[in-house]
Amino acid sequence: MQIPVDAEVQRRVMELEVPFNESGVDLYGLSRAHLAQSMTLLKLAYRHYFKVEVHGMENVPARGRAMIVGNHSGGFALDAGCVIASTFFEMNPPRLAQGMAEKFIAKFPIAAMWATRAGQLTGLPENAARLLEDDRLLMVFPEGARGTAKLFKERYSLVNFGTGFMRLALRTRSPVVPMAFLGGGEAVPTVFNAVSLGKLLGVPYIPVTPWLLAIPLPVQLDVYYGEPIHFEGDGSEEDDVVNGYVEQVKERIAAMLEVGRRRRKGEA
Amino acid sequence: MRVLIPGISGMIGQGVALLLRDEGHEVYGIDRRPWPDAPKGIEIFEVDLRKRAAEDVFRKIRPQVVVHMATVTHLLEKSDERYRINLGGTRAVVEHAKKYGVEHVIFVGRHTYYGAAPDSPLYHTEDEPPMGLASFPELADLVASDLYAGSALWRHREFATSVLRLCYTLGPAGHGTLGTFVRGPRVPTILGHDPLFQFMHELDVARAIAVTVEKRPVGVFNVAGPQPVPLSIIIKETGRSAVALPEFVFSAALGRFGLPRLPAGALQHIKYPITIDASAFRKATGFVHDIDELRTMHDYREAFPVVLR
Numbered sequence: 001m002q003i004p005v006d007a008e009v010q011r012r013v014m015e016l017e018v019p020f021n022e023s024g025v026d027l028y029g030l031s032r033a034h035l036a037q038s039m040t041l042l043k044l045a046y047r048h049y050f051k052v053e054v055h056g057m058e059n060v061p062a063r064g065r066a067m068i069v070g071n072h073s074g075g076f077a078l079d080a081g082c083v084i085a086s087t088f089f090e091m092n093p094p095r096l097a098q099g100m101a102e103k104f105i106a107k108f109p110i111a112a113m114w115a116t117r118a119g120q121l122t123g124l125p126e127n128a129a130r131l132l133e134d135d136r137l138l139m140v141f142p143e144g145a146r147g148t149a150k151l152f153k154e155r156y157s158l159v160n161f162g163t164g165f166m167r168l169a170l171r172t173r174s175p176v177v178p179m180a181f182l183g184g185g186e187a188v189p190t191v192f193n194a195v196s197l198g199k200l201l202g203v204p205y206i207p208v209t210p211w212l213l214a215i216p217l218p219v220q221l222d223v224y225y226g227e228p229i230h231f232e233g234d235g236s237e238e239d240d241v242v243n244g245y246v247e248q249v250k251e252r253i254a255a256m257l258e259v260g261r262r263r264r265k266g267e268a
Numbered sequence: 269m270r271v272l273i274p275g276i277s278g279m280i281g282q283g284v285a286l287l288l289r290d291e292g293h294e295v296y297g298i299d300r301r302p303w304p305d306a307p308k309g310i311e312i313f314e315v316d317l318r319k320r321a322a323e324d325v326f327r328k329i330r331p332q333v334v335v336h337m338a339t340v341t342h343l344l345e346k347s348d349e350r351y352r353i354n355l356g357g358t359r360a361v362v363e364h365a366k367k368y369g370v371e372h373v374i375f376v377g378r379h380t381y382y383g384a385a386p387d388s389p390l391y392h393t394e395d396e397p398p399m400g401l402a403s404f405p406e407l408a409d410l411v412a413s414d415l416y417a418g419s420a421l422w423r424h425r426e427f428a429t430s431v432l433r434l435c436y437t438l439g440p441a442g443h444g445t446l447g448t449f450v451r452g453p454r455v456p457t458i459l460g461h462d463p464l465f466q467f468m469h470e471l472d473v474a475r476a477i478a479v480t481v482e483k484r485p486v487g488v489f490n491v492a493g494p495q496p497v498p499l500s501i502i503i504k505e506t507g508r509s510a511v512a513l514p515e516f517v518f519s520a521a522l523g524r525f526g527l528p529r530l531p532a533g534a535l536q537h538i539k540y541p542i543t544i545d546a547s548a549f550r551k552a553t554g555f556v557h558d559i560d561e562l563r564t565m566h567d568y569r570e571a572f573p574v575v576l577r
Contacts, residue, residue: 027495109458113462116462
């Protein structure tokens with residue numbers, strides 16, 4: 001099935017500074033034609049269905065390796081969609097944020113294929129390191145699936161961050177761009193996670209909303225990018241040191257979440 | 269130099285032999301299969317590598333370099349027979365090399381060593397273990413041969429050892445796993461999967477092996493050329509059309525309707541990619557491919573045009 005490609009998307013896909021071969025495919029299976037189709041659909045959601053506000057776009061480096069590190073919010077990866085859309089539609093020239101998809105996705109036919117074609121690789125440290133060494137823009141959600149499993153009442157909270165992303169940033173000397181995402185909890189207000197049903201279907205859980213299905217509401221979503229942080233080290237540091245760095249990133253995200261929360265309530 | 273090539277009558281073996289002869293080497297070959305129109309200057313011994321007669325060849329020729337390519341990679345041969353040929357042959361090469369003063373032994377293996385799985389990383393490096401055997405046990409002999417050959421690196425310091433893990437081969441000869449897979453006008457694929465395939469033109473494969481003879485790099489090396497390409501593009505650029513089947517239909521249809529009889533594990537290789545990082549080989553030998561992926565696919569298409577009825 002071919003999706004008619006939007007003209008702006010087509011122009012931006014051609015402006016991406018990604019080394020495609022003559023067939024329009026990069027080293028990792030990202031396909032220009034398939035990316036254009038995916039972005040056309042994403043544009044509908046980003047520009048027309050949700051009301052998305054992006055703050056601090058200038059903090060995402062125009063070129064070179066960088067790691068966007070953010071919080072999860074909403075029953076599934078709405079946050080990733082907004083980051084991808086914002087770097088693609090708001091930056092000039094556009095950049096493609098490449099995520100690390102949950103491993104279970106790789107087992108699903110079609111989903112895995114489209115994820116790869118749109119530049120979203122399986123979440124493995126080796127893949128992440130390669131993208132950074134190639135000066136790509138990596139998108140990481142250190143909360144993992146526990147982050148998307150947050151319930152409505154926990155929507156502004158942060159769960160435990162792993163340390164893998166920080167060791168990778170140190171090893172590859174990549175700046176970390178903290179990112180805060182708000183509104184996912186309002187779009188998909190999870191009241192309950194059906195874990196057993198999820199396991200049956202091969203996913204970690206199924207988010208259940210008051211209207212049962214996790215169809216998102218067309219609400220306002222906010223994306224905040226903080227100034228890039230450069231950490232010193234080579235990734236072999238003691239846990240105490242790395243945990244300290246992780247804590248710094250987490251605090252920056254928490255602070256942006258607080259600013260965003262107040263703004264949404266009309267306090268600031 | 270005197271170069272002996274077990275497995276010389278295979279398509280790549282012939283290519284390597286011709287390149288080395290043109291570079292001025294004395295080239296000899298061992299193969300059970302004949303090379304009917306072998307050019308002058310290349311002497312072939314039609315013997316079994318694992319038999320006494322092969323040792324006589326080593327004794328008589330006293331090769332300085334051995335390029336071991338006498339491995340069975342297709343799955344049509346029965347597993348136990350493959351096991352005997354691949355491991356027995358590799359063992360014979362190692363033992364004769366030690367006994368008859370060979371200076372350099374090159375083992376030509378495959379990148380399928382790494383296995384294909386949903387959670388395997390892109391661009392395997394040489395230090396990774398073989399993870400694919402659980403789902404594809406039929407490859408055990410190739411993996412064992414690779415590891416056994418690699419053990420010569422520490423067991424036999426008296427000769428230099430190069431273990432090569434080659435990506436797929438494609439080109440006008442049409443040999444090899446990939447060339448055979450896309451031969452028909454309609455290529456079966458598994459619905460919802462479009463893995464990257466890494467391949468190199470058959471001329472470049474022969475060149476990479478010839479460069480190994482010249483540069484004598486010691487160690488285990490992935491060997492690849494152009495960037496990998498999704499299967500869908502290979503099918504398109506070679507002029508074929510894809511027939512995407514749901515996996516359960518594909519599995520049930522194997523061995524019927526003209527589809528090859530393949531073990532279930534082989535399906536992993538058309539669902540998930542096996543890609544390798546060949547930077548260590550490039551650094552050690554300076555090898556760079558001549559022919560890009562597009563021309564490789566087009567050369568194949570011209571050699572095997574799809575005839576519409």
